[in-house]
Amino acid sequence: MTKVLVVDDSSTIREVMCEQLRGGGFEVFEASDGAEAVGKLKALKDDAPEIIITDVVMPNMNGYEFCRWVKNNPATKNVPVIMCSTKGEAFDEHWAKKNGASAYIRKPYEPVQLINTVNEILAATKS
Incomplete structure (x- = not known):
């Protein structure tokens, strides 16, 4: 089963x-x-998630x-990060990608958008 870390306050x-x-x-x-x-x-060490979704x-x-x-x-540098935030300006998405994010989802979102984005990023990292 694919592991996902969700980070949101x-x-x-x-x-x-x-x-x-x-x-x-x-x-x-x-x-x-x-x-x-x-x-x-740090606690997971070699058992890192395959993808991370974080708020801004x-x-x-x-x-x-x-x-x-x-x-x-070094242990997580290849783990894709999806940023998910209410901040919806083009600059916010640009800044997220400049800081290493693979994708940016604006809240509110449709559940299918979240699942599809995760699957697309995972597929891209495996190819």
């Missing part, structure tokens, strides 16, 4: 996103901000900082 959004992903056949781990996610990734605006370590950490860490 809103417990409601995290819960909904995790439920959608589990319904799509994924094994899901969660964290409430980038700093907690870093701790989980979070306390302690925002999504951009977290994405840069993921891409600069």
